[in-house]
Structures are given as structure tokens and as C-alpha cells.
Amino acid sequence: MIMSHLPEAISQLVEELRKLPGIGPKTAQRLAFHLVVSGKDSMNRLVSSLIEARDKIGYCSVCGNLTDVDPCGICQDVRRDPSVICVVAYPKDVLAIERAGAFRGLYHVLHGYIEPLKGIGPEEIRVKELMDRLVSTGREVKEVILATNPDVDGETTALYLAKELKPRNVKVTRLARGLPFGADLDYADEVTLSKSLEARREMT
């Protein structure tokens, strides 16, 4: 009823935009109106970039990241250290770590978390592919960094992977937990604060 006087083509566009993450009904309307008012040229640019992405982007057969070449740019990069594999849940996590610029090894994208309550077990995500990489790569994998989110699903998945990986003679590490940079003690939640006390480090 809210959109009673919206032309059908606009309300359909609004519906499609609402499916995007973080886009509520009001934002979707604002975006739809902006697009329609902005004219055919800018609509066409958006449409063709969507079609390009749809047709050219797939998953890397090695690491599972989004790519337009296979293996992907990161897997092919000879300057990167193949002895360290950073395991993440989704392609966007690769992007976040690349943005930080502090990692020079390779990635492995699981495409999900182990979520027993939803019936998602290790077979539903790319766990087997990870194990295969440990034996199939020519060069030895010395360390697997478990960079899953610091929440319930991330912990569940990391614990499972750690258990599977340890017998394979590979070092298994987890991203450090603690206070984020620039944080205010006063505003830190209890779990973060107690974890960062627990993991306190001696100053040298």
C-alpha cells in the first residue's frame, strides 16, 4: 500500500534492490528514484557492469575466491608464500585481509561456516578441498591460519578444522582476539575485555 502510486516498473526495481544486504525499503526507494532520474546513460553503465560481472566472474578452482582467471591472481602470484594458507569463510573476507595488506600467503575460501543447527556440516563447505591442498601442492604447507569470524559459527568451524589439521603435521593458528585499535575500555564488551586480559602479552 505504501507504494500505491508507484509505477509497476519502479516498484519492481525497489523490490529487487531491497534484496541487497543492508538496503531497507526506504533506501531501496531512494536508490530506485535516483537511478530512474539519473537517466538512461547511467542506468546503462550499471546494467552493463552487472552483466560483465555476471558473465566474467567465477570461482578459483584452487582457493575458491572470486576471480576472472583460473587460478586466480593471488594463487598465480609467485611473490606470495605458498607455505601459509589463510582460511576464510567468504570471498569478502579475502578482500578485508588484502585491504589490511599484512598477509603475503595464499587463501582458502570455505564458502560458509559449519552450522550444525542448520544442518551445514563439513561436507557442505570446502573442507575437503582444503585437506587436498595440503597434500597435492608441490611445496609444503607449513601453517594454516584460521581466519573465521570470532563468533559462534566461526569458532565451531575453527575448532573442527584445527582438530582435522593437527594430525597432518601443520601449524594451525587463529587470528588474535583482543581490543580493536582505537577502542575505549569503557565501551568494550565483557567477552572482548576478558579475552584480551587472558591473552595479555608482556611488553619487551
Next chain:
Amino acid sequence: MIMSHLPEAISQLVEELRKLPGIGPKTAQRLAFHLVVSGKDSMNRLVSSLIEARDKIGYCSVCGNLTDVDPCGICQDVRRDPSVICVVAYPKDVLAIERAGAFRGLYHVLHGYIEPLKGIGPEEIRVKELMDRLVSTGREVKEVILATNPDVDGETTALYLAKELKPRNVKVTRLARGLPFGADLDYADEVTLSKSLEARREMT
């Protein structure tokens, strides 16, 4: 540099999404990744709704609102009162007022504000079309509501229109200014507070 390892097709999509209002670089990346990961079907639905909107939506020749028929659904609606015209700057403002559901007259969309500093005069927006409507419509227009934004450009435009409209024997009104519903006096800005004192109404 942020997107050094993003495939070209994704970074182009990110660039296009960044042009949308309220979408910053991080949101654009999140949206692009979501779209690519969500698969071809949902990409196709978004693409076709964009193409539909691009091809079917135009401006109403009477009121200037976005529409897929001409004149638009509101202008054609015989249940609406043609003796009251509500003047707004943009199509999205029509939507906002329709959402409120408290207006049963017709609209006139100016497609902009008078902004002398940017060289936008009355000729650049749909002022002449408004004046023409006052004489050309069969039925008499009794009231013009100036529903431009309560800011500098909105005031400038409203003052200009009021000056032009008054000699034409039509009642000219402006949306009331005051405290928004649910507001906290403590947080209200000085202008709003003094305007709502100035415009105080006797309780009956």
C-alpha cells in the same frame, strides 16, 4: 590500491554502485560481492528490473512526476481534488507525501530548486508549467501548497513562487514548520524551536 586483487569486472561494478546516493566504497564492495555470489538468477532479475525501469518510466506531461502512463496515475485519478496543487522539488517528495497519506489533491514537480548561486533560475525548473496549469485546467485551482524543503533553497524557491502566485488569485500555503512528532525539546535545534514558538497554536 585498495582493490589491487579484485577482478576488473568486480571493481567496475563497485565503481558503478559507488555512484549511488549514500553508498560508500565499503558498502559498494559488500553489494558487489553479494550480487556476484548470489548467482546468475538474482543478477538477471536485477538487470531486467533496471532495463524495465529504464525503458518504461518517463515523466508525466502534466505534473512532472515519474510514471509509466501519461498523464500519470495521480493526475488521472478522478477521486483526487484538482483544485489543490502541491508543489514539490523532486519525484521522491511526491512519494514521501503519498506515504503520509494525508493529501488528496494533485502534484506539481519542479525538478529542482531555484539556486541563484549555481545559476539555476525559475526558467531552469518547471515554474512556467505550473503557471500554465493554473490557467489551462478546466477546473479552478483554489490552493497551491508549497511543499519545498525547509532549507535555504526551499525557502528561496517558495518565496519566489509565492510572489508569482499571489496576483493570480490563488491561495498560497506552505507546509507547517515546528517540532517533529516524537521530538525531544532538549535536542531540537534553535531554528526549529524558535519557529515552533513563533507558530504556536492555541489549544481548543
